[in-house]
Amino acid sequence: MLQFARKDHISFSWQTRFHDRIIRNQKECNAIADYIENNPMNWHLDELNIF
Incomplete structure (x- = not known):
């Protein structure tokens, strides 16, 4: 993934x-x-779920 991002000048x-x-x-x-x-x-059990 990192090589692809570098080759195509994508911030990663x-x-x-x-x-x-x-x-x-x-x-x-x-x-x-x-x-x-x-x-x-x-997800409804996750104490950090705010939705």
């Missing part, structure tokens, strides 16, 4: 506290997919 910076994670197997991939799919349903 990583999000704070961003980190990569290598998905090592199908079980881990499924768990991450479930989290992504179901996380919006938990």
